[in-house]
Amino acid sequence: MLIRTVRGDIQPDELGRTDYHEHLLMRSPLLAGDELDDVDRSAAETAELRDAGIDAVVELTPLGCGRDPLGIATIAERTGVHIVLATGVHREAHYGPDHWLRTVQPDDLAERFVLDIVEGCSDADSIGLHGPPTDVRAGVIKVGTGYWSISGFERRVLLAAAEANRATGAPIVCHLELGTAATNVVELLAGAGVSPADVALAHADRNPDPVLHAELATAGVYLGYDGAGRTKYWPDSMLVDCLVSVAERGGAERLLLGGDVARRSSFHAYGGLPGMAYLPSVFVPRVARAGGDELVHAILVSNPARFLAF
Known part of the structure; x- marks a missing residue:
């Protein structure tokens, strides 16, 4: 079992403390004016995250959203951070x-996902499925669904991701809009042959329901908590309480933590707040006080190493 990073494959025990969900270079019509498009600034932000105690980052920018394999590889080289890139x-x-x-x-989409994982990611993804090849390989598959909906487009992507998972073993991270449709996504992927242990549900904490989360964890799915610092939804205390409750209900081995900062207006290096280092500097100590150091080690080290290995 190996973890595929942009600088090559590593053993799971080499990964270290992992932020399972970030975007270092990204653009989208939904983030107009808030693009992450400067390698130097994003590298500086990644170095700040490293200095706050994070050893590895999963960069979940997928195709068509400004994914930049060579730029991400440059950031990894400059900072020494292990970075797992998405297809x-x-x-x-x-x-x-x-x-x-x-x-x-x-079928063409699934083929692209497999090529990104096995051979190397296409570059300049704004021009089509077959951009210039690189030798930077992806180590995770990113998909997404809407608010209580799975459109025809999204269903095709989920099935292509399932095909790529079956072909390579690479894990799948699914964006859940506001934490909805979790069981629907799990059932769809399971019906397409994906093991629950290969699935992480990003934004599970946007629906801070510890009973639901514990049920999903019992089924073998990983739960992505990546909403720290978003007080427009609720205070961090609610997320900490939910996370600890899930752990107490038997879900400690299925919890992941990420920042998903994603916007230039939220990166220190671009002049914003709270910055990627908010997760290890502010949120993680609160989790440690509420749940203990053993829980923090599971969430930041053991769980991501297990989830990302294939």
Whole structure:
């Protein structure tokens, strides 16, 4: 079992403390004016995250959203941070009506995902499915669904991701809009042959329901908590309480933590707040006080190493 990073494969025990969900370089119509498009600034932000105690980052920018394999590899080289890059396609809302991804057939999409993982990611993904090849390989598949909906577009992506998972073993991270449709996604992927242990549900904490989360964890699914610092929804205390409750209900081995900062207005290096280092500097100590150091080690070290290995 290995973890595939942009600088090569590593053993799971080499990964270290892992932020399972970030975007270092990204653009989308939903984030107009808030793009992450400067390698130097994003590298500086990643170095700040490293200095706050994070050893590894999963960069979940998929195809068609400004994914930059060579730029991410540069950031990894400069900072020494292990970075796992994504292949895949986001939820439908991130793609305009004329976007080239809307015309791609599911089998071609699955083939691209597999090539990104096995051979190397395509570059310049704004120009189509077969951009210039690179030797930077992906180590995770990113997909997404809408608010209580799985559109035809998203269903095709989920099935392509399932095909790529069956072919490579690479794990799948699914964006859940506001934490909805969790069981629907799990059932769809399971019906397509994906093991629950290969699935992480991003934004599970946008629906802070510890009973539901514990049920999903018991089924073998990983739960992504990546909403720290978003007080427009609720205070961090609610997320800490939910996370600890899930752990107490038997879900400690299925919890992941990420920042998903994602916007230039939220990166220190671009002049914003709270910055990627908020997760290890502010949120993680609160989890440690509420749940203990053993729980923190599971969430930041053991669980991501197990989930990402294939």
